[in-house]
Amino acid sequence: MTSPLSSSPAWKALLAHRDALAGATAADHWQASPERGAAFTFPCAGLVVDFSKQPVAPETLALLCALARERQVPESIEKLFTGEPVNVTEGRPALHMALRGDEHAKVDGVDIRVEIQREREHFRAFVEAVRDGRWKGATGKAISAVVAIGIGGSASGPQLVLRALAPDHEGPQVRFAANIDPAELDQALAGLDPATTLLVVVSKTFTTEETMANALAARAWLEAALGPAALAHHVVAATSRPDRAIAWGLPECNVFGFAEWIGGRFSLWSSAGMPIALGLGMAAFDHLLAGAHAADLEFRSTPLERNVPALMALIGLWNRDALGAPHHVMLPYAARLEGLVLYLQQLEMESNGKRVTTTGEPLDRPTVPAIWGAPGTTGQHSFHQWLHQGTEAFACDFIVVAKAMGSDPDRHARLLAHALAQSEAFMDGLDVPDAHKACPGGRATTTIVLPSLDAMHLGALIALYEHKVYAQACLWGINAFDQFGVELGKTLAGRILPAVRGENAALTPATHHLLGIIHKLAQSD
Numbered sequence: 001m002t003s004p005l006s007s008s009p010a011w012k013a014l015l016a017h018r019d020a021l022a023g024a025t026a027a028d029h030w031q032a033s034p035e036r037g038a039a040f041t042f043p044c045a046g047l048v049v050d051f052s053k054q055p056v057a058p059e060t061l062a063l064l065c066a067l068a069r070e071r072q073v074p075e076s077i078e079k080l081f082t083g084e085p086v087n088v089t090e091g092r093p094a095l096h097m098a099l100r101g102d103e104h105a106k107v108d109g110v111d112i113r114v115e116i117q118r119e120r121e122h123f124r125a126f127v128e129a130v131r132d133g134r135w136k137g138a139t140g141k142a143i144s145a146v147v148a149i150g151i152g153g154s155a156s157g158p159q160l161v162l163r164a165l166a167p168d169h170e171g172p173q174v175r176f177a178a179n180i181d182p183a184e185l186d187q188a189l190a191g192l193d194p195a196t197t198l199l200v201v202v203s204k205t206f207t208t209e210e211t212m213a214n215a216l217a218a219r220a221w222l223e224a225a226l227g228p229a230a231l232a233h234h235v236v237a238a239t240s241r242p243d244r245a246i247a248w249g250l251p252e253c254n255v256f257g258f259a260e261w262i263g264g265r266f267s268l269w270s271s272a273g274m275p276i277a278l279g280l281g282m283a284a285f286d287h288l289l290a291g292a293h294a295a296d297l298e299f300r301s302t303p304l305e306r307n308v309p310a311l312m313a314l315i316g317l318w319n320r321d322a323l324g325a326p327h328h329v330m331l332p333y334a335a336r337l338e339g340l341v342l343y344l345q346q347l348e349m350e351s352n353g354k355r356v357t358t359t360g361e362p363l364d365r366p367t368v369p370a371i372w373g374a375p376g377t378t379g380q381h382s383f384h385q386w387l388h389q390g391t392e393a394f395a396c397d398f399i400v401v402a403k404a405m406g407s408d409p410d411r412h413a414r415l416l417a418h419a420l421a422q423s424e425a426f427m428d429g430l431d432v433p434d435a436h437k438a439c440p441g442g443r444a445t446t447t448i449v450l451p452s453l454d455a456m457h458l459g460a461l462i463a464l465y466e467h468k469v470y471a472q473a474c475l476w477g478i479n480a481f482d483q484f485g486v487e488l489g490k491t492l493a494g495r496i497l498p499a500v501r502g503e504n505a506a507l508t509p510a511t512h513h514l515l516g517i518i519h520k521l522a523q524s525d
């Protein structure tokens with residue numbers, strides 16, 4: 001049984017400390033200690049993370065680290081890296097780090113490095129053949145476009161990375177189709193020539209409804225133009241169930257495997273990252289892995305007091321559970337990091353959106369806050385009003401890139417000025433007599449600075465958040481690696497579908513009522 005946080009002596013000490021702080025904000029702490037910048041800023045894997053605008057005093061960090069020790073976070077980190085079955089409900093390890101470093105040797109007594117190496121070589125040879133034109137389509141033409149079909153963790157990582165890095169790399173254009181809404185695949189295929197298009201079906205399970213329906217439709221599009229024999233030249237799969245991909249009709253050599261102990265939302269480092277490697281090249285893919293590996297090494301070996309992912313987790317817990325902030329807003333000040341918000345929503349909310357402990361007892365504290373956001377400066381003209389003058393408590397992460405991206409250093413300077421201005425405004429607010437114009441300030445923010453937006457630093461950034469999520473799960477005593485909550489909707493959709501199609505199906509009165517409205521409107525002129 002995992003003991004509840006509220007009975008923990010370290011947690012009680014933190015709550016007493018919170019009460020003693022009497023609502024002191026980061027601005028108050030800055031006023032008391034103008035040197036605090038250096039004390040609350042830490043490097044990690046080439047990034048620099050500034051926690052100085054968080055409402056924490058040195059003693060807060062010390063107490064949070066004591067809590068982490070009491071909750072055995074260092075031991076849990078070691079369990080993660082040594083391949084213990086930290087995914088307790090599914091009885092398996094979560095060893096995505098093994099895809100980006102070779103110090104993780106064994107699962108169930110078997111040396112996993114051999115299989116990882118074999119899969120990576122198969123993957124590398126294929127990616128290079130496609131990119132240099134040796135891989136030919138059914139009519140002898142090289143591939144110039146890739147359509148990646150997958151959803152959730154089988155899409156959002158590659159989408160994030162490609163949107164961030166494709167402008168700096170040559171390669172085939174890569175499009176995505178995730179949603180079962182036919183509009184999405186139609187749009188992804190629009191204007192493409194089947195003879196020069198490669199379909200990459202990414203699905204850990206190879207059963208996900210959206211992916212399988214889209215894959216079938218895309219296959220029909222291909223075969224209508226090139227005939228059934230084209231499949232072997234134009235479709236590949238990345239999956240942990242190669243048997244299913246082969247049964248679906250793919251030749252074995254077109255199927256790129258990855259292990260079952262790689263969770264979907266942690267899979268971009270595996271063959272599920274195929275769209276990344278095809279779009280950017282193997283060198284960039286290797287750099288992405290290297291950046292993440294650097295973050296892994298630091299997470300595993302740095303003492304808690306300077307361990308950035310652990311501090312992100314602890315300060316997140318402080319804001320969520322001690323100060324009661326139900327929102328965590330992600331503000332990448334880089335248009336090319338647009339995909340980060342959706343990616344982090346799945347990573348954090350699918351992992352830690354839980355209400356029971358690893359042993360099934362109800363939790364006595366709230367878990368992950370709602371994760372949402374948008375790139376700055378776009379979001380400034382949308383929800384920032386709510387952030388500055390709304391009534392809800394939130395914490396926020398700024399992600400900024402120091403070196404200019406794009407064609408115009410001056411607009412990059414303006415972008416940075418806005419990031420700095422927002423972070424200052426959130427902390428200091430505006431104290432004026434006109435209540436309509438006053439901003440309370442006192443908002444908690446962390447700023448993560450990337451020297452430049454490249455594969456290495458992006459890999460490190462993603463790994464920081466992965467490890468934050470795990471450390472936070474350890475603090476709450478929950479399993480970050482399952483997602484049983486998503487199953488209910490899938491089962492119900494399967495039951496309701498016949499009725500939507502006009503066939504017989506038992507519906508609840510409420511669903512019957514709503515479907516009646518939809519059917520009526522669908523038939524109206």
Ligand SMILES: O=P(O)(O)OC[C@H]1O[C@](O)(CO)[C@@H](O)[C@@H]1O
Nearest residue numbers: 151152153154203204205208264
């Ligand atoms: O890769 P698969 O098996 O198609 O699953 C896609 C996604 O569906 C989920 O299982 C549930 O949304 C995610 O965890 C996963 O990333």
